[in-house]
Amino acid sequence: MNNLNPFLIKTDNIITGFKNEKPNPYYIFIEEGKIKEIGLQSEIRDSLKQFRSFNYPNCTALPGLVDGHTHMIAPGDGTGGDDIAKETDETLLIRAVNNAKIFLDSGVTAARENGAKNDIGFILKKAINDRIAEGPKMIVCGRPITITAGHMGYFGSPADGITEIKKEVRKLIKEGADFIKIAATGGSTVTSNPLNPSFSVLELKTISEEAHRVNKLTAAHCTSNKGIQFALEAKIDMIIHCVFDDENGNFHYQEDLVEKILKNNSWVNPTLQISIFELEHLKDKMKKSSETSKEQKSMLDKMKISVENRIKTVNKLTKSGVKIMAGSDSPWGSYPPGQFYKEIEALQKAGMSNYEAILAGTKYSAQSIGLGEQSGVLEIGRNADILIVKGNPLIKISDLSNPIQVYKKGIKQKNEL
Ligand SMILES: [Zn+2]
Incomplete structure (x- = not known):
């Protein structure tokens, strides 16, 4: 037409x-x-x-929905990031193009890409803008900045120490990064530890200053209290995951950190649904196998508690007035592409009204990724x-x-x- x-x-x-x-x-x-x-x-x-x-x-x-957190190169079929990164750039790009169309057909008209390998994120964005490929309007980071052996280092942007960090941020911006994504703690990457901060506060401040100097937003993957604390001290614009685990991995909802989130006026991207999918994936696996190991059972218990705590966290953050936006973190882990609505549903189930949850996936997600004047309403x-x-x-x-x-x-x- x-x-x-x-x-x-x-x-x-x-x-x-x-x-x-x-x-x-x-x-x-x-x-x-x-x-x-x-x-x-x-x-x-x-x-x-x-x-x-x-x-x-x-x-x-x-x-049109605005998914504030995607990884278009991933299949979302249970394959881990370490294995995804072993595929060729060509394979990853073809998958990203297919996924972008799936997102668009499901109602997502804008998305913020939170990390792809090498220059695939930039190529995808350009292909959609040039109408060679069909997909949502893309806001991209290119690659997440991390430390050597840190979370998502396999995507190609590890940097150690102030000098390297400065250079890497500037390089990403030169390549076309719309925002800077930081792996502020470890994560699912095998050589990393989700409870440990990757960067010092000074290093995070360097990233923050370099990005803000050229009016780029920042977003940090934080899966522990220490990580959240460091990111807030460095005035990072968005706290991703926002998992309140102490250094031993025990849930500890730290009110002083919530106060700081409010004071900084930071956005929080809770990524609830991906943890629910991981839990379902494990349950399925256990159902299919004839016998379940002790390790699997204890893993299942751990995951159940973790999901409950994350739901509790969203409920409390919402009540305290923290700005929550929706970003699926899909496709990733066992979260397939094209189901961003499930993250919006998960936020609603965690205590938001239908209207607030819809705004989290439209108006607020657009505002949080710098598209407030263009998308989301x-x-x-x-x-x-x-x-x-x-x-x-x-x-x-x-x-x-x-x-x-x-x-x-x-x-x-x-x-x-
Ligand atoms: Zn992610």
Whole structure:
């Protein structure tokens, strides 16, 4: 469809992101890929009635979803990062292109890529911008900055000591990084320890200053209290995972760190659903095998407790007014691509209202990744990035999993029957 021809979208409900609208039939008038008008169908002007109209009865129109945390090169089928990094760049790029289309079809019109190998993230972003590949609008870090043997070092940006760190950040920016992703603690990478900070506060401050000097945001993977503390001292803009584990791996929700998050006005990306998928994956594996080992049983108990603690954390952070945004961290681990809505659902189950959880995956995620002026809400003058879902996710959050159509800059991304 030629996106230059003006047209109308009509749905029974709308979520603009500005107020919790009552269910009512709405129209959206789109011209040259931008939203020109939003109004009640009962009040539509006669002059608009001449334009072609796409009608979606029993559906809700909402802003295209904004996934604040993706890894497009990964399969999300249980393969670990260490093994993914062993594949060729060509294989990884082909997978990334396929995944980007899956994301778009599921309703994600913008995404922040949190780490790919070598220059794949940059190539993917350019291919989508040049319309060689189809996918969400991409905000990319290129590669996460880490230490030698640190988490995600296999993607190609380890740096040790102030001089190397400065150079690596500058290099990433030169290559086209939109933000700087930091592995501030270890993680699933076999040679790293998720409880240990990777960088000193001074080193993190160096990254923060280098990025902010050229107006780039920062986001840090933090899977322990020490990691969170260091990242906050260095004024990192987003705390990813935000796992409150002490140096022994025991859950300790540290109120003083929460105070500091509030004081810094930092964003938190809890990545709840990926831990739920890991737990389900292990349960499945144990069900399939004839006998389960002692190690597996103790691992299962540990994971159950960890998931419960992470849900508890989101619940408490929400109540204390911390800015929570949604980013799936998919595809990664056992979290397949195309199910960002599951992270939004997980946030709702952890205590957010349907409306707040939807905002976390649209308006707030857009704001948190620097797209607040472009994406995440339905507003006159903005790009027509619109998701149409069957039902009404304000009533039933799982209706987000029923995308009927996705518009990116006013262009339909899915075939309609
Ligand atoms: Zn991640």
